[in-house]
Amino acid sequence: MAIIVFGCTFLITGTIHAAVMRLAMEGRGRSFKAVSPGLLPPLGIIFGLFVAFTAAQVWNDNEPAQSAVNREAGSLRTVLVMSATFPGDIEARFRALDPGPH
Numbered sequence: 581m582a583i584i585v586f587g588c589t590f591l592i593t594g595t596i597h598a599a600v601m602r603l604a605m606e607g608r609g610r611s612f613k614a615v616s617p618g619l620l621p622p623l624g625i626i627f628g629l630f631v632a633f634t635a636a637q638v639w640n641d642n643e644p645a646q647s648a649v650n651r652e653a654g655s656l657r658t659v660l661v662m663s664a665t666f667p668g669d670i671e672a673r674f675r676a677l678d679p680g681p682h
Contacts, residue, residue, distance in 0.1 A: 659674065660674060660675075663675065
C-alpha cells in the first residue's frame with residue numbers, strides 16, 4: 581500500500597513540476613519567482629504532519645477492525661466445534677456450512 585501511495589505522490593508531483601515548468605517557459609516565470617522559497621519548508625512540514633496524522637488514524641482504525649474479524653472467526657469456530665453435540669441432522673447442516681481452510 582505504501583508503494584502505491586508513494587508512486588501516486590511521485591506521479592502527481594512530476595505532473596505538477598512539468599506543468600509549472602511549461603508555464604514558466606511561456607513567460608510566466610516572473611510570477612513564479614514571486615513565491616518566496618522560505619514558504620516551502622513550512623509547507624513541507626505541514627504536508628508531512630498531515631500524512632503522519634492520517635496514517636496514525638488509519639492504523640488506529642485497523643486494530644479494532646482486525647479484533648472484530650478475529651472475534652467473529654472465533655465465534656464461528658466455536659459454533660462449529662459445539663455442533664458436534666447437536667443431533668446428527670443439525671450437526672450435518674452446520675458441517676455443510678463450514679467453508680473449511682482455503
